[in-house]
Amino acid sequence: MKALALGLALAASLALPFAPASAETVKVGVTPGPHAQILEKVKELAAPKGLDVKVIEFSDYVVPNAALAAGDLEINSFQHQPYLDNQIRDRGYKIVPVGLTVNFPIGVYSKKYKSFDEIPAGASIGIPNDPTNGGRVLLLLADKGFIKLKDGVGVKASVIDVVENPKKLKFVEIDAAQLPRSLPDLAAAGINTNFAKEAGLDPVKDPILREDPKGPYVNIIAVRAEDKDKPWVKTFVETYHSPEVKAFILDTFKGSVLPSW
Incomplete structure (x- = not known):
């Protein structure tokens, strides 16, 4: 009976996804809607790689960069490059893009x-x-x-x-x-x-x-300049750029949101 119980416990443990003993927590700022939905998928896929992704929603476009610059976030994923460029000009943020995400063709x-x-x-x-x-x-x-x-x-x-x-x-x-x-x-x-x-x-x-989906408005993953070469950034970007996330975007949003990496 002990051998059987041990065997069942081992089988159950092997059926569970591998979770590292100590995960690194990264707080990611997003706007509600597709960005948040995509990040929940990224969170699921990043966990076995040692990243504990905390998805934090903001209801406007101003606060996520301020929060990232202040150190309240490690990453944000909500903006395109022209918007970040404008924020850097106006506010002097030391924030850099580290990967492309999706495009949302704007509509009237x-x-x-x-x-x-x-x-x-x-x-x-x-x-x-x-x-x-x-x-x-x-x-x-x-x-x-x-x-x-x-x-x-x-x-x-x-x-x-x-x-x-x-x-x-x-x-x-x-x-x-x-x-x-x-x-x-x-x-x-x-x-x-x-x-x-x-x-x-x-x-x-x-x-x-x-709007034509081919243009300068592809959204980006952004981090503080001092963090851009850290291993967790590479893990996060690679997870976002995975085939599983691309399939999730295509299946979920049916053309309203387009993977752009």
Whole structure:
């Protein structure tokens, strides 16, 4: 009986995933929605490799970089490179990218109109009030021919760079997380995919305009510059870039979120 019990215990232990005796804890800042969902998958896969990933959600785009710079996080995964570049210019953060993650093609949504052509002159269009995502919506509108921007502004485009506006659209700058809530009061709004999904919008079917997924807005994994060569960073990035995570993204988000590594 003792031999049988020992054999059963051994079989049970072999059936469990290997968990290192002492795991290294890394706190990762994300925004709610797809970033958080993906990180839960990364957390599951990282545990047998000795990483105890703590997923911490933030409801805006400003705090995750401040928390990372202050040492309250080890990693964040929520932003694209143009946004990080702008934050570094404004705040002097010593934060660096260490890997690519996903792309969320931004969309313009409307509760009132089925196409952007239907939007009347003088209508109010909501755009995110952070410089890079607001500029991203303006670039989308320029690409579709609804406005013209000053030559050479690129990803730094802002409302003051609009040089032609045939419909005399009024651009209303609103916190990105609040745009879905403000949508009924606007003719249309450019909304980031994570906030659109949280509000029950379908980022593939619902936008009346949608960004080309090939562009500069691929999201990144970021750490403090002093940590970039640490072994846990390499383990985290390799886990994120695993075939299992890629399959999870494709199966879960059905094209609204695209793996970009």
